[in-house]
Amino acid sequence: MVPADLMRIEKLVVIGVGLIGGSLALALKRRGVVGEIVGLGRRVETLEEAVSLGVIDRFDTDHSAVQGADLIFMGVPVGAMATQFERIAPYINDRTTITDGGSTKQHVIDDARQILAGGASRFVPGHPIAGSERSGVAAANAALFDKHTVLLTPLPENDPSIIEQVTRMWQYTGACVETMDPVKHDRILGLTSHLPHILAYTLVDFIARGDNAERCFDLAAGGFFDFTRIASSDPIMWRDITVTNRESLSESIGDFIERLSALKELVDQERADEIESLYRFAREARNRLVDKRKS
Amino acid sequence: MVPADLMRIEKLVVIGVGLIGGSLALALKRRGVVGEIVGLGRRVETLEEAVSLGVIDRFDTDHSAVQGADLIFMGVPVGAMATQFERIAPYINDRTTITDGGSTKQHVIDDARQILAGGASRFVPGHPIAGSERSGVAAANAALFDKHTVLLTPLPENDPSIIEQVTRMWQYTGACVETMDPVKHDRILGLTSHLPHILAYTLVDFIARGDNAERCFDLAAGGFFDFTRIASSDPIMWRDITVTNRESLSESIGDFIERLSALKELVDQERADEIESLYRFAREARNRLVDKRKS
Numbered sequence: 001m002v003p004a005d006l007m008r009i010e011k012l013v014v015i016g017v018g019l020i021g022g023s024l025a026l027a028l029k030r031r032g033v034v035g036e037i038v039g040l041g042r043r044v045e046t047l048e049e050a051v052s053l054g055v056i057d058r059f060d061t062d063h064s065a066v067q068g069a070d071l072i073f074m075g076v077p078v079g080a081m082a083t084q085f086e087r088i089a090p091y092i093n094d095r096t097t098i099t100d101g102g103s104t105k106q107h108v109i110d111d112a113r114q115i116l117a118g119g120a121s122r123f124v125p126g127h128p129i130a131g132s133e134r135s136g137v138a139a140a141n142a143a144l145f146d147k148h149t150v151l152l153t154p155l156p157e158n159d160p161s162i163i164e165q166v167t168r169m170w171q172y173t174g175a176c177v178e179t180m181d182p183v184k185h186d187r188i189l190g191l192t193s194h195l196p197h198i199l200a201y202t203l204v205d206f207i208a209r210g211d212n213a214e215r216c217f218d219l220a221a222g223g224f225f226d227f228t229r230i231a232s233s234d235p236i237m238w239r240d241i242t243v244t245n246r247e248s249l250s251e252s253i254g255d256f257i258e259r260l261s262a263l264k265e266l267v268d269q270e271r272a273d274e275i276e277s278l279y280r281f282a283r284e285a286r287n288r289l290v291d292k293r294k295s
Numbered sequence: 296m297v298p299a300d301l302m303r304i305e306k307l308v309v310i311g312v313g314l315i316g317g318s319l320a321l322a323l324k325r326r327g328v329v330g331e332i333v334g335l336g337r338r339v340e341t342l343e344e345a346v347s348l349g350v351i352d353r354f355d356t357d358h359s360a361v362q363g364a365d366l367i368f369m370g371v372p373v374g375a376m377a378t379q380f381e382r383i384a385p386y387i388n389d390r391t392t393i394t395d396g397g398s399t400k401q402h403v404i405d406d407a408r409q410i411l412a413g414g415a416s417r418f419v420p421g422h423p424i425a426g427s428e429r430s431g432v433a434a435a436n437a438a439l440f441d442k443h444t445v446l447l448t449p450l451p452e453n454d455p456s457i458i459e460q461v462t463r464m465w466q467y468t469g470a471c472v473e474t475m476d477p478v479k480h481d482r483i484l485g486l487t488s489h490l491p492h493i494l495a496y497t498l499v500d501f502i503a504r505g506d507n508a509e510r511c512f513d514l515a516a517g518g519f520f521d522f523t524r525i526a527s528s529d530p531i532m533w534r535d536i537t538v539t540n541r542e543s544l545s546e547s548i549g550d551f552i553e554r555l556s557a558l559k560e561l562v563d564q565e566r567a568d569e570i571e572s573l574y575r576f577a578r579e580a581r582n583r584l585v586d587k588r589k590s
Contacts, residue, residue: 079567129516149514184507191502192515196522198558199494201577206554207486208580212479217584219444220487221424225588226521227491231581235574242570246562253559257552259501263493264548267541272374275537279530282496285503286526289512293520 007168010035013069015084017041017050017059019132020101021075022140025055027173030142040065050137063087066096071169074100079240081108085115092116097162098123099169103189103237105153105182107244121157124166125182126150127189128175133232146174153182190248195256197238198249200231302463305330308364310379312336312345312354314427315396316370317435320350322468325437335360345432358382361391366464369395374535376403380410387411392457393418394464398484398532400448400477402539416452419461420477421445422484423470428527441469448477485543490551492533493544495526 012028014021017039028034039047039056040063047059066072066088074084081102092098102108105125112120130148132139150170154163167177180188207216242249266275307323309316312334323329334342334351335358342354361367361383369379376397387393397403400420407415425443427434445465449458462472475483502511537544561570 129514131516131518133518148516151514184510188507188511188514191505191507192511192519196498196519199498199555200522201574202554202558203491203494203551204577204581205573206551208577210486212483212486213580216483216487217580217587219424219446219483220584221426221443223426223428223525224487224491225585226524227495228581229521230518231574231577232585233574233578235571235578238574239567239571242562243565243567246565250559250562253555253562256498256501257555257559259497260494260548260552260555263497264545264552267537267545267548270538270541272534272538276530276534278500279496279526279528279533282499282503282526283528283530285508285512286499286523289515290520290527292512 006031006033006172007165008033008035009070009169011038011069011071012036013038013040013066013072014056015040015066015072015074015088016076016080017047017056017137017140018075019135019137019139019144020128020130021073022050022053022055022137023130023142023144024073024075024101024128024173025050026140026142027145028169029054031172033172038065038069046137053137053140055137055140064091067091069096071165072096072098074098074102077234077237077240078102078104078108078244079236082111082115085111089116089119092119092122094122096122097165099126099152099166101126101128103127103193103241104245105185109153109155109182120155121159122162123155124158124163125153125155126166126170127153127185128170129189129193130175133229135234135237143174145170148175150175150177151185152177152179153185154179186245187248187252190245190252194241194245194249195252197230197233198242198253199256200228201238204228204231301326301328301467302460303328303330304365304464306333306364306366307331308333308335308361308367309351310335310361310367310369310383311371311375312342312351312432312435313370314430314432314434314439315423315425316368317345317348317350317432318425318437318439319368319370319396319423319468321435321437322440323464324349326467328467333360333364341432348432348435350432350435359386362386364391366460367391367393369393369397372529372532372535373397373399373403373539374531377406377410380406384411384414387414387417389417391417392460394421394447394461396421396423398422398488398536399540400480404448404450404477415450416454417457418450419453419458420448420450421461421465422448422480423465424484424488425470428524430529430532438469440465443470445470445472446480447472447474448480449474481540482543482547485540485547489536489540489544490547492525492528493537493548494551495523496533499523499526
């Protein structure tokens with residue numbers, strides 16, 4: 001039984017049925033708030049897999065399938081959003097709400113405004129801060145967003161009612177919804193998510209191309225595994241994130257290089273006390289974060 | 296019942312009863328190959344805790360306690376090894392075997408030769424590739440070394456019989472023992488362990504000192520937690536590792552900065568294909584490593 005005050009989504013179209021789109025579909029089904037879920041994508045195999053896993057009810061490869069949707073969720077890499085906006089543009093109207101799960105926001109907003117023009121008012125940009133180094137619909141799970149934060153970066157032209165609609169959709173998955181300015185979103189996520197991915201990819205690449213690569217990997221301990229886990233993430237998704245957030249990221253990489261050069265100087269000059277202070281400060285900051293999570 | 300061919304350690308002295316020294320003591324007790332375990336340290340509280348946890352049988356704060364030991368294990372940070380060598384020097388003889396668990400090897404070897412002179416022939420340098428961001432005796436556990444690698448970097452002046460003795464000691468803990476040249480050890484561990492720690496500490500420090508520090512940490516996802524886990528490691532231990540391996544590390548940090556600068560250029564120039572190739576190459580290298588571990 002669905003409580004009367006639950007918002008129903010009669011027809012949800014998920015474009016790109018991967019980890020995020022698939023998990024959203026499963027979470028909404030679990031909550032019993034959705035009528036029909038249609039998966040839209042290019043690869044029939046993936047879509048068939050999604051049906052057989054019970055993630056979507058049916059699928060289509062033609063974008064006319066978005067017609068009559070209350071809600072369209074775009075779960076494709078951020079570099080593919082523009083093409084998707086172009087393809088859905090002919091079929092959307094004043095009753096359609098569009099949202100996405102892209103990891104960078106300003107670029108997607110620019111795409112939406114350029115392609116959908118006035119229709120961009122129907123687009124509420126979003127980003128669930130959840131994921132995994134695994135990708136694909138087989139990794140989807142209904143609990144992925146439980147107690148995770150979803151950031152919405154609404155547009156001034158959005159009607160409050162559709163912001164509310166997207167907010168409730170995410171709340172039904174168990175997530176906590178916050179709103180944020182898109183530029184700030186890209187800067188903050190650039191630091192806590194994009195930069196670490198870049199460091200992990202660069203470190204593994206660096207070691208793998210070195211003289212002792214095999215021996216290095218043989219002797220890698222648990223710390224190395226955890227540190228590089230995110231280097232197993234989807235290269236296309238992360239290429240797109242890197243390129244679409246390049247201004248903010250380039251600045252962060254540059255700043256990080258400066259910090260690392262400063263530490264190298266401490267190392268070269270054997271300034272042990274300052275090295276210890278830096279490590280101690282970092283450990284305390286991280287431990288506070290861990291304590292905060294626990295409480 | 297101890298099988299007749301097991302090597303007994305009648306008296307083991309553990310200098311520095313922390314995560315590594317404590318876990319070694321517990322693992323050897325579990326295997327039933329050790330007579331008495333004496334803990335040696337500065338802080339009586341820690342030593343009392345170690346006794347109450349059943350890690351050591353008794354403790355002392357005076358280095359004369361090493362007299363009559365078959366085996367001395369030095370579980371102190373690498374920067375503290377020299378002082379320990381000085382203090383045990385008066386009490387060691389041709390029956391004493393000394394080994395350590397330090398994360399850098401060349402520096403400890405230099406200390407041993409300088410301080411123990413001919414007595415350095417009784418010292419077999421070692422490094423268990425196991426650990427945790429946790430430290431202290433409360434984190435010690437008998438299974439820490441199970442199936443982990445222990446690297447020994449024996450000296451030309453070591454008698455084969457004491458290399459064999461230290462090898463068997465580690466095998467009793469469940470570890471696989473390999474030998475390696477100390478310079479190569481420091482270079483390889485510099486890449487797979489020391490450099491990642493430095494990157495993790497530097498990243499947390501960088502973000503924690505930034506404008507949006509609180510907001511950044513609030514929005515950090517699982518990837519950030521795993522990536523920075525090693526930034527919760529003991530600052531003194533890691534200060535010592537950084538300083539004692541500074542030549543090799545300085546070179547690795549410098550090389551890494553070059554790689555990161557090259558990637559920054561790809562980002563600035565929007566060279567998406569090359570970014571994707573780098574990410575793909577890194578992911579494949581890491582995934583091969585994960586598969587190897589599993590098998």
